[in-house]
Structure formats: structure tokens, C-alpha cells
Amino acid sequence: MRSYLDLLQRILNEGDKREDRTGVGTLSLFGERLRFDLSTGFPLVTTKRVHLRSIIIELLWFLRGETNVAWLHENRVTIWDEWADSDGNLGPVYGKQWRSWAGSKGRNHDQVAELVSLIRKDPYSRRQIVSAWNPGDLHAMALAPCHMMFQTYVANNRLSLQIYQRSADMFLGVPFNIASYALLTHMLAQQADLSPGDLIWVGGDCHIYLNHLDQVQEQLGREPRALPQLKILRRPDSIDDYRLNDFEVTGYEPHPSIKAPVAV
Numbered sequence: 001m002r003s004y005l006d007l008l009q010r011i012l013n014e015g016d017k018r019e020d021r022t023g024v025g026t027l028s029l030f031g032e033r034l035r036f037d038l039s040t041g042f043p044l045v046t047t048k049r050v051h052l053r054s055i056i057i058e059l060l061w062f063l064r065g066e067t068n069v070a071w072l073h074e075n076r077v078t079i080w081d082e083w084a085d086s087d088g089n090l091g092p093v094y095g096k097q098w099r100s101w102a103g104s105k106g107r108n109h110d111q112v113a114e115l116v117s118l119i120r121k122d123p124y125s126r127r128q129i130v131s132a133w134n135p136g137d138l139h140a141m142a143l144a145p146c147h148m149m150f151q152t153y154v155a156n157n158r159l160s161l162q163i164y165q166r167s168a169d170m171f172l173g174v175p176f177n178i179a180s181y182a183l184l185t186h187m188l189a190q191q192a193d194l195s196p197g198d199l200i201w202v203g204g205d206c207h208i209y210l211n212h213l214d215q216v217q218e219q220l221g222r223e224p225r226a227l228p229q230l231k232i233l234r235r236p237d238s239i240d241d242y243r244l245n246d247f248e249v250t251g252y253e254p255h256p257s258i259k260a261p262v263a264v
């Protein structure tokens, strides 16, 4: 994860200091890319402890098509609470757009199921895309999608995935986002009988919140450690059938966690 740390350092050195929607203020750079070869290890930040359980639960929640925090709560995950209304609703966020994008003539599009079948049927298709950016629904979402679009690519029996993140909270959100899409790449590859290839993360506005600067400095003083390995313990029948205990991570020995307030 050296490349992630290098990007943090570059934002500290060269970032544009600016106001933002939350009122906290950030240092920001635009248009950055990180690449991880998933065959060499699972990209989970080691310079602080990252809570993978929350990440897996959040991804399963997206895949269930959920947009209410109730299911997250049943699984003791609270990361979306600040944005939910009093009934727990977030509006038509990722789960809705991924699994039932409302198209014309009342037709719903299950983009994820369509992606899996397209990867299987036409691995060289250049249309292997899932988008959460639905302009007609943005007004009703608690937060506009940050990781808004991803594309997959098959070569040499390896499935690669590129994710575009328009807005990236480099300290809190991005370690979650990278691990989440690495998991999704493993799952999609397994469903298509392929090996996981590269994960390419592309960030638009890549920012460090001004109340995360000490935490980032603390992290940059630490030596990154070997990446853990991810194993999926069985082959579920479909992308809908994964459960928390299907995932096993070994060799994760991170530095201690570092707390930081989330900007709302």
C-alpha cells in the first residue's frame, strides 16, 4: 500500500487548501490513480487497523439492493447512520441503482446480474459497466454516489476492475473503498470462473480533511507491512449468495487503529 501512502504525502505537500460542502475544509488534488495486483495480496491498509468486517457487510448490503440502514444495524455496522433519515432511509443510493435502476416503461435494470452474465458470455465486451450515477435520482439520495461507476475487463483468464470515485476522503473512506472493490473483484471473478486481476482505483477530488492531518502524519510515520491474503471459502451459486463467513483473511497484522471524526 506504499502507493496509497505516497498519495497521502503528495496531497499534504501539494494539495489545494479549500472549503468544502461539510464546512471542515480539505487539502485536495484532482485526478489520481492507484493500481493493485490482486494476485499478490489483498489491498487492506496496514499502517492502521481497518475494520474489514464493516466493509464486507456494507458490500453485501449494496448487493442485497438495500438502501435502509436497518440491515446494517442487524449486523452491527453504523457507518451510514449520519446520513439516514429518522426511518433509516438513505433514498435511492447504491443498492437501488446497482440492482434495480428504474428505466423507461417501468423496466428495472439489475446491473450487477447483467454484468455477471455479460462477463461470462462476452468476456471481451467493452460495455461491462455498472453505474450508480443516476441524475434523475440524485435529488432523492442522502449523499450523491462517491464511487459512482466501475468497469471490468478480462485478459489471460484474469478479471480486472476499474473504479471511478468522483470524491475521495483519503483517510477514512478510501481504505474502505479500495478493500470493498477488491472484494467485489474477487467475487465477480469467482462467479465467472476467472482469477482476480488488477484493481485500478481512480480518484477525482482526492482530499484530506483538515481535521485528519495529525492522523495522516501518524500514519506516514509507520512502515507498511506485508499484505494479507483473502480466501473465499466456498463457491456460492450466484453473486447474491455470499455471506460474511465466506470470507477469510489471513496474515493481517496492521499497526494500531487511528480514530478520526467523519465529515458529514
Ligand SMILES: Nc1nc(=O)c2c([nH]1)NC[C@@H]1CN(c3ccc(C(=O)N[C@@H](CCC(=O)O)C(=O)O)cc3)CN21
Pocket: 050, 051, 054, 077, 078, 079, 080, 083, 143, 169, 172, 173, 174, 176, 257, 258, 259, 260, 262, 263, 264
Ligand atoms: N466524509 C465522508 N467520508 C466517507 O468516507 C464517507 C462519507 N462521508 N459518507 C458516506 C460513507 C460512509 N463511509 C464511512 C463512514 C465512516 C467510516 C469510519 O468511521 N470508519 C472508522 C471505523 C468505523 C467502523 O468500522 O465501524 C475507521 O477508523 O475507519 C468509514 C467510512 C464512507 N463514506
Ligand SMILES: O=c1ccn([C@H]2C[C@H](O)[C@@H](COP(=O)(O)O)O2)c(=O)[nH]1
Pocket: 021, 022, 143, 144, 146, 147, 167, 168, 169, 170, 172, 173, 174, 177, 263
Ligand atoms: O464511499 C465513500 C463515500 C463518501 N466518501 C466521501 C468523499 C467526500 O469526503 C464525502 C462526500 O461529500 P461530497 O460533497 O458529496 O463529495 O464522502 C468517500 O470517500 N467514500
